[in-house]
Amino acid sequence: MPGSRRIPPATGRDVARLAEVHPSTVSRALNPKSRKGLRPDVVARVLAAAEELSYRPNRIARALRVERSQSIGIIIPDISNPVYAPIVRGVEDTVRAHRLSVLIASSDNDQTREEELLGSMADQRIDGLLLATASRTYPMLHEVNALGIPVVFVNRCPDNPTVPFVTGDDERGIALAVDHLRSLGHTKLAHLAGTETVSTGYHRRLAFMRRVQESGLAGDPNAIVSADMFPDPVGIELGVTLCKELLGRGVAFTGIVAANDLMAVGCYDVFKQVGLSIPADVSIIGYNDVPLVDRLEPPLTTIRSPHYEIGQRAASALLDLIAGGESRPETIALAPELIARGSTAPPKE
Amino acid sequence: MPGSRRIPPATGRDVARLAEVHPSTVSRALNPKSRKGLRPDVVARVLAAAEELSYRPNRIARALRVERSQSIGIIIPDISNPVYAPIVRGVEDTVRAHRLSVLIASSDNDQTREEELLGSMADQRIDGLLLATASRTYPMLHEVNALGIPVVFVNRCPDNPTVPFVTGDDERGIALAVDHLRSLGHTKLAHLAGTETVSTGYHRRLAFMRRVQESGLAGDPNAIVSADMFPDPVGIELGVTLCKELLGRGVAFTGIVAANDLMAVGCYDVFKQVGLSIPADVSIIGYNDVPLVDRLEPPLTTIRSPHYEIGQRAASALLDLIAGGESRPETIALAPELIARGSTAPPKE
Numbered sequence: 011m012p013g014s015r016r017i018p019p020a021t022g023r024d025v026a027r028l029a030e031v032h033p034s035t036v037s038r039a040l041n042p043k044s045r046k047g048l049r050p051d052v053v054a055r056v057l058a059a060a061e062e063l064s065y066r067p068n069r070i071a072r073a074l075r076v077e078r079s080q081s082i083g084i085i086i087p088d089i090s091n092p093v094y095a096p097i098v099r100g101v102e103d104t105v106r107a108h109r110l111s112v113l114i115a116s117s118d119n120d121q122t123r124e125e126e127l128l129g130s131m132a133d134q135r136i137d138g139l140l141l142a143t144a145s146r147t148y149p150m151l152h153e154v155n156a157l158g159i160p161v162v163f164v165n166r167c168p169d170n171p172t173v174p175f176v177t178g179d180d181e182r183g184i185a186l187a188v189d190h191l192r193s194l195g196h197t198k199l200a201h202l203a204g205t206e207t208v209s210t211g212y213h214r215r216l217a218f219m220r221r222v223q224e225s226g227l228a229g230d231p232n233a234i235v236s237a238d239m240f241p242d243p244v245g246i247e248l249g250v251t252l253c254k255e256l257l258g259r260g261v262a263f264t265g266i267v268a269a270n271d272l273m274a275v276g277c278y279d280v281f282k283q284v285g286l287s288i289p290a291d292v293s294i295i296g297y298n299d300v301p302l303v304d305r306l307e308p309p310l311t312t313i314r315s316p317h318y319e320i321g322q323r324a325a326s327a328l329l330d331l332i333a334g335g336e337s338r339p340e341t342i343a344l345a346p347e348l349i350a351r352g353s354t355a356p357p358k359e
Numbered sequence: 360m361p362g363s364r365r366i367p368p369a370t371g372r373d374v375a376r377l378a379e380v381h382p383s384t385v386s387r388a389l390n391p392k393s394r395k396g397l398r399p400d401v402v403a404r405v406l407a408a409a410e411e412l413s414y415r416p417n418r419i420a421r422a423l424r425v426e427r428s429q430s431i432g433i434i435i436p437d438i439s440n441p442v443y444a445p446i447v448r449g450v451e452d453t454v455r456a457h458r459l460s461v462l463i464a465s466s467d468n469d470q471t472r473e474e475e476l477l478g479s480m481a482d483q484r485i486d487g488l489l490l491a492t493a494s495r496t497y498p499m500l501h502e503v504n505a506l507g508i509p510v511v512f513v514n515r516c517p518d519n520p521t522v523p524f525v526t527g528d529d530e531r532g533i534a535l536a537v538d539h540l541r542s543l544g545h546t547k548l549a550h551l552a553g554t555e556t557v558s559t560g561y562h563r564r565l566a567f568m569r570r571v572q573e574s575g576l577a578g579d580p581n582a583i584v585s586a587d588m589f590p591d592p593v594g595i596e597l598g599v600t601l602c603k604e605l606l607g608r609g610v611a612f613t614g615i616v617a618a619n620d621l622m623a624v625g626c627y628d629v630f631k632q633v634g635l636s637i638p639a640d641v642s643i644i645g646y647n648d649v650p651l652v653d654r655l656e657p658p659l660t661t662i663r664s665p666h667y668e669i670g671q672r673a674a675s676a677l678l679d680l681i682a683g684g685e686s687r688p689e690t691i692a693l694a695p696e697l698i699a700r701g702s703t704a705p706p707k708e
Contacts, residue, residue, distance in 0.1 A: 081479055089463070090444035092650070098438050102465065106472070111479035114438070114463040116451065123455070130430055130460035132395075134483050156395075275654065301441070305624065307656035 020063035029059035036060070081111040082328060083131040084140040084164075085124065089116045091244070092300040093270075093317060094142065097165060100321020101140060108329060110137065117143045124150060132157050138328045144168050145207050160331030164324040165317075166208045167341075174331075176324035176342045178315035180210060183346035184217035187267045187295045187313055190348055192225055195356045196265035196293060200233040202252045202277070204244070204269035211237060214269050214297070232261040237269075249276015257284065264292060264357035271296035271303045271312055274353070278306065289355035299349055308352030315346045369412035378408035385409070430460040431677060432480040433489040433513075434473065438465045440593070441649040442619075442666060443491065446513060449670020450489060457678060459486065466492045473499060481506050487677045493517050494556050509680030513673040515557045516690075523680075525673040525691045527664035529559060532695035533566035536616045536644045536662055539697050541574055544705045545614035545642060549582040551601045551626070553593065553618035560586060563618050563646070581610040586618075598625015606633065613641060613706035620645035620652045620661055623702070627655065638704035648698055657701030664695045 026033040031052060039048055039056035084101055086094040102112050113134060117124040124143055128150065131139060138160040148154075148168035154161055155172070167175040191199055201218045204211025215234065222229045235252045237244065249268065253276055256263075268274040274296035281288055288294055288308055296303060299314035323342055331337050375382040380401060388397055388405035433450055435443040451461050462483060466473040473492055477499065480488060487509040497503075497517035503510055504521070516524040540548055550567040553560025564583065571578045584601045586593065598617065602625055605612075617623040623645035630637055637643055637657055645652060648663035672691055680686050 080482070089438070089447050090441075090650075092439075092441070095439035098465070102467070109475070111464060111476055113483070114465075115460060116447070116463075118451070126458070127460055134430070134462070275651070278654070301439075302624070302651040302654070305627070305651070305656075306654050 020060075024063055025056065025059045028063060029055040031056060080109065081113055081134065081136050082138045082140065082325075082332075083113045083115065083134065083136040084142065085127055085131070086114065086116050086142045087119045089114070093165070093298055093315075096317035097142065097321035097324075100318040100323075101325040102321075104322045104325035105329065110329075119143070121149065125153065128153050128157065132159075138162070138332045140164050140324055140328060142166060144171075144209075146209055146212060147207075160328055160337060162324050162328045162331070164320060166210055169209075171339045171341070173337050174324075174327045174340050174342065176320055176327060177209075177344070178317070178320060178346050179343035180213045180346075181217045181220075182343075183297065183313040183315060184214050184267065185221045186346065186348040187297070188218065188221040188225060188227075190295065190311070190350065190354060191265040191267070191293060192227065194265075194293065194354060198228045198230075198233070198263045199265045199267060200235075200256055200261070200263040202249065202256070202266060202268040202273045203234055203236040203238075204273075205237040207238070211269055218267055228262075230261055232259050233263055235259075244270070245272045246276045246279070249273035250279050251276070253277040253280040265354070266292060266294045268294065268296050271298050271300045271310060274310055274312070275303070275306065288353050291358070293354040293357070295354060304349075304351060306353075311351045311354040312349050313346045314349050316344045319344055369409075373412055374405065374408045377412060378404040380405060429458065430462055430483065430485050431487045431489065431674075431681075432462045432464065432483065432485040433491065434476055434480070435463065435465050435491045436468045436515075438463070442514070442647055442664075445666035446491065446670040446673075449667040449672075450674040451670075453671045453674035454678065459678075468492070470498065474502065477502055477506065481508075487511070487681045489513050489673055489677055491515060493520075493558075495558055495561060496556075509677055509686060511673050511677045511680070513669060515559055518558075520688050520690075522686050523673075523676045523689050523691070525669055525676060526558075526693070527666070527669060527695050528692035529562045529695075530566045530569075531692075532646065532662040532664060533563050533616065534570045535695065535697040536646070537567065537570040537574060537576075539644065539660070539699065539703060540614040540616070540642060541576060543614075543642065543703060547577045547579075547582070547612045547614070549584075549605055549610070549612040549615045551598065551605070551615060551617040551622045552583055552585040552587075553622075554586040556587070560618055567616055577611075579610055581608050582612055584608075593619070594621045595625045595628070598622035599628050600625070602626040602629040614703070615641060615643045617643065617645050620647050620649045620659060623659055623661070624652070624655065637702050640707070642703040642706070644703060653698075653700060655702075660700045660703040661698050662695045663698050665693045668693055 022036045023033050025036045036056055039045055039053045040060060045053055082105055084098060098114055105112055115127045117127055141161060141163050142165045144163055144166050146169045151168060161173045163171055163175040165177055199222060203215040206212045235255045237248055240251050249272060266277060274294050277294050281292060286292055296310045296312035299312045303310040303312060371385045372382050374385045385405055388394055388402045389409060394402055431454055447463055454461055464476045466476055490510060490512050491514045493512055493515050495518045500517060510522045512520055512524040514526055548571060552564040555561045584604045586597055589600050598621060615626060623643050626643050635641055645659050645661035648661045652659040652661060
């Protein structure tokens with residue numbers, strides 16, 4: 011996107027001369043906020059002259075096409091999923107220093123809706139796009155590429171990303187969870203897996219299987235139940251369904267690694283119903299450390315992914331691309347940490 | 360905004376004739392998503408012809424100026440406040456049927472940032488704006504009016520709004536809370552108030568004072584502690600601070616009405632520290648029913664405000680204005696409900 015005909019660099023005075031306006035008018039016309047006081051034909055003349063001369067007023071703006079909106083977009087799956095709030099905050103805080111604004115939209119995990127949003131974002135003339143909605147086989151990759159603007163995947167990505175991807179290190183997070191349970195003495199572990207259609211669910215399940223095997227623990231395939239078996243939406247209800255499925259299989263386990271916190275909360279409900287106590291009868295670990303899980307009874311042990319930093323790093327990567335950096339399919343995976351609370355303890359004899 | 364020179368209504372064929380294009384090209388050029396395949400000069404010709412003839416392809420679009428973006432904006436204070444997720448979902452689900460997209464931005468309760476966002480939203484050429492950020496003395500009212508687009512306030516509003524306002528009925532919600540405690544036998548109530556600078560905090564405090572007085576309960580002014588006394592951000596920490604302040608005053612109370620759920624959670628922390636039991640020693644009611652407060656120990660009694668419906672109604676009001684309806688300063692206050700859980704019980708003898 012950044013122009014290749016930018017030598018020698020033009021100055022504001024060059025633009026003023028070509029547009030036949032006073033130099034002070036150039037910056038007013040180029041700033042969308044001060045532009046309103048000027049006559050539209052004057053603004054059009056300045057923009058045309060600036061474009062003609064490839065004039066860009068500052069570092070980030072230098073790389074922005076003048077007709078762009080000085081904003082970036084982020085598409086998230088669902089605004090009510092508490093995972094995304096800190097990611098978005100990290101993005102906002104990072105781009106703010108560059109006087110860009112952030113437009114947020116949620117796709118509701120609906121492909122038609124996401125197509126509409128991509129079209130709409132393109133119409134807004136955003137300068138770059140953060141996508142937190144990608145499935146592993148991301149059918150809209152073509153549309154995304156056709157936008158002709160920098161794109162960075164965040165939190166989820168397609169199987170073969172062609173652009174940067176910033177996420178939490180799920181491999182490491184799941185290893186922390188398995189190691190924690192093993193260090194407490196658990197040898198028979200179960201996993202409530204998220205959907206395989208998105209990278210987080212898929213990679214967390216693979217990581218669970220790998221770490222269990224590496225650790226020499228019992229690796230009963232029946233001890234893994236997956237969201238893909240059920241139509242329930244992600245959340246507590248899904249956790250209830252999966253936990254019941256797990257109990258129905260009659261497989262032995264003393265510890266559960268859930269792919270997210272809300273699934274773990276669903277397990278709380280089921281164990282209460284069947285009269286099993288956490289952690290006396292079964293230990294449970296969640297994932298994400300969303301608000302208030304430290305207040306459950308017992309407080310939930312979980313893996314805290316650095317969502318705010320993920321948002322920051324994704325925004326930085328996007329700003330680099332907007333400023334003319336080369337887009338590489340690199341993955342930046344930030345380290346999570348174990349937050350040990352009351353839902354995990356040594357197993358019974 | 361809606362044109363007044365729209366008689367007789369033009370057809371797509373009229374536009375095609377004037378623009379000298381094939382009729383099928385008209386709809387392609389007017390649809391931002393299919394537009395990309397066309398030459399820019401063709402698109403420009405069709406847009407000019409459509410504008411000239413005041414041609415509008417459908418009901419909502421009829422009222423949209425062609426140069427608008429087919430999107431609305433919503434500015435919220437803080438995306439990590441769980442109150443806003445269902446409001447935004449209600450907005451999204453409502454405008455989606457009209458093929459408008461929603462741009463969300465969060466102001467972080469920062470006026471400079473909000474000014475930037477208003478400028479940016481205006482640059483996006485949004486068709487209408489929902490504002491959930493207004494303080495009671497809203498210094499940006501002038502800028503908002505200057506945008507020249509329909510505006511609806513949601514959840515919070517200035518003291519003298521000049522446009523529609525959709526919110527929960529705080530008066531009724533607080534009355535439900537006070538009546539619930541009174542019906543359990545409580546006669547000495549305390550209130551943790553939100554900031555007076557926004558309408559929710561202010562009106563909930565007034566409603567508390569009024570209902571306590573109407574009910575003939577003890578109305579000790581020292582039993583009200585307000586967020587304005589402390590610099591803490593809204594949330595659990597603020598609840599801790601206010602609850603300690605309340606205890607420090609030595610005023611007698613057996614029940615607390617908190618202005619929001621997170622403040623109530625802060626009370627849980629303080630009472631645990633000082634060895635008081637909920638609800639045996641003190642009953643607590645929150646406000647909003649945010650996710651997971653039903654899982655606290657004990658589960659939190661709270662007032663559930665219909666946030667999703669608030670979002671729906673606000674979006675409908677905005678769509679009406681976009682379609683040419685007259686903007687009136689009416690308030691639509693939706694009824695909340697009491698969700699009685701384990702944090703409230705009759706007081707000790």
